[in-house]
Amino acid sequence: MSPYDPAHAFVPYPEVPVSDAGTGPLSGLCFGVKDLFDVAGYPTGGGNPIVLARSGIKSRTAPTVQRLLDAGARFVGKTVTDELAFSMTGNNVHFGAPLNGAAPSRIAGGSSSGSASAVSHQLCDFALGTDTGGSVRAPANHCGLYGLRPTHGRISLEGALHLAPSLDTCGWFARDVQTFARVADVLLGPDFAPLPDQVRLLRPTDVWALSAPEAVAALAPALQAIEGLLGDAMPVEARLDSFEAMYWAFRYVQGREAWMTDGPLLERYAPPLGAAVQQRLNWSRTVTDEQFAHATAFRLRFRTHLAALLGHNGVMVIPTMHDIAPLRTDTEEAVEDYRNRSTESLCMAGLSGFPQLSMPLASRDGAPLGLSLLGPAGSDRGLVALAERIAASL
């Protein structure tokens, strides 16, 4: 771990030697790992003191972390996560709020808060995170980083704490697209549904309408540059029924699964939780079988809808979040509103399982804004390749 961590990005576990292969495609790069993944010699805290206490020292390293080590990357520490990964604020009441290296007055976002913080402070070259409802995409947006929520199931979450398994994915952050692509080669390998050379760019007007006008204006030059490179984006509508219906389908699936994951812990140990997380889990407990069944059916319909819209060559370009990050001094209510509002578009990748890559291509008021590419299942590496082309053209 970084001996001096001005960002409060890392959990200050005692450093233990973690062997890496030394040479390989990632040699020369160092990385942090969200404290949901097991790393041999370390506990896995999950952002909660009782989870940390129960953890003990892990004897095995999660396969995805091991893959990075085997590729020659150097592990530098475990990064702070929002409590039980069930938040997007980056404010953990037990482990602190890692700082945003790109916009110090604003929240880093979460739940992969420490990973985004560490990368944005140049404390490591890249860092692993997870994304259930936006936990990679939100901090990528807020901290000015590249961040991928991959196709669901594509990168192993074995040896990692879950939140809502049918939504959980393993992503990562980097400051530059070259580093990002090197990690993509190792973690993704070749696409099983490669994009063609000529993609069909889609601009869902209903999703763009969710964003703050100032954010839309700030993203316009980047959008224009992408259109210059890939051809004009076709205006489409992405929502199914309504964003509200999508929002609730996502919330019910996430809530029910989160309660299945964390309910036993909560019922046995009654661990004190941060107020917002506690409230969310209290609500999760109330999700009924019927709500879950309806949400699951809606989800399948949405996936079909989005698959049809994208086909094999469609790539949506959308704002990652509806605006720049909230201020650190904003009220908890304001941050919760921000979360709810952003979930209306973030839930598209969650419900569909499709990959979404956020690129740090704009800013407003001195704070970063991400523009996202959302592609069909299995097109992850293709999205990264597009990001490389886009970055090269700017």
Next chain:
Amino acid sequence: MSPYDPAHAFVPYPEVPVSDAGTGPLSGLCFGVKDLFDVAGYPTGGGNPIVLARSGIKSRTAPTVQRLLDAGARFVGKTVTDELAFSMTGNNVHFGAPLNGAAPSRIAGGSSSGSASAVSHQLCDFALGTDTGGSVRAPANHCGLYGLRPTHGRISLEGALHLAPSLDTCGWFARDVQTFARVADVLLGPDFAPLPDQVRLLRPTDVWALSAPEAVAALAPALQAIEGLLGDAMPVEARLDSFEAMYWAFRYVQGREAWMTDGPLLERYAPPLGAAVQQRLNWSRTVTDEQFAHATAFRLRFRTHLAALLGHNGVMVIPTMHDIAPLRTDTEEAVEDYRNRSTESLCMAGLSGFPQLSMPLASRDGAPLGLSLLGPAGSDRGLVALAERIAASL
């Protein structure tokens, strides 16, 4: 650790084998250890997630714990402590609030909350705690247990996290005086300043006047019984200058030392703390050299004063706390008021370094009330012997 812990008294660390001698004066007894003491195979959390993260697994067991193991007692787990041991409420915002087995609607007290909780719920026979400003005496009062704050320095705190070293002591709890005395034999050995057979009982009227009238009334029969056994208590005044002066001397010494202990951690990691602990440490930081010097001088005067009052054979009998424990539903302000008020008399043992034994000899409104014996330095075992005689006579 107890496989089922309905009291939330234990930190749920994975159980590891801790070797004990098997036979000895404490064989047949099992015990818990406040999570300030190192036990090989376990981390030491100190009631704070960042301290827990930094701890790593300890390879050595604190000598005082080892002494208990060597005497044949069986270790059953580490108990929850108030955060950084700097509280008397027993409500840790990260690890929870262990329940009070004697008065479930009331706080267990702290900072040795889990130890008192575990013993009062019969989850173990005795448990180690520490007492800086009342952290054994308060939970002993609240949970209806025997609890000793020993002569300062008498029982080793090596291998334990500190709070304010010139005030910190290692004590323990038991439900019955026989068990309590067995542990006393092991941890104290013979007194270096033994009490004579005929002690001089003192009843400081000014200390008694600090208590709630209902508490005084509830304690009266026990006091009478003690007088019947040991002779009438002589009315004296115990305070030096004023209780307010004593209170502030204690607070300044504790605050300055607590900041010396925990300031570096706070400045480096900015760990999120419970509001009351944070406030107390913020205040601790402001204690000036002059305030500390005055407090230290006062403390020496008080010690001389109390030593003169007690001589070699004087034993004060006083209420442990000014009343029964606050309710769990009381406001944080009410609990803080309770703490401040009780510190006026609790600080006598702290400032002097003299031993104080709390005995669960009364109750009111269905909640326990402790009566304390406070004796000269080195009379600890003698106080326990008096408690045995008193218990036998009731």
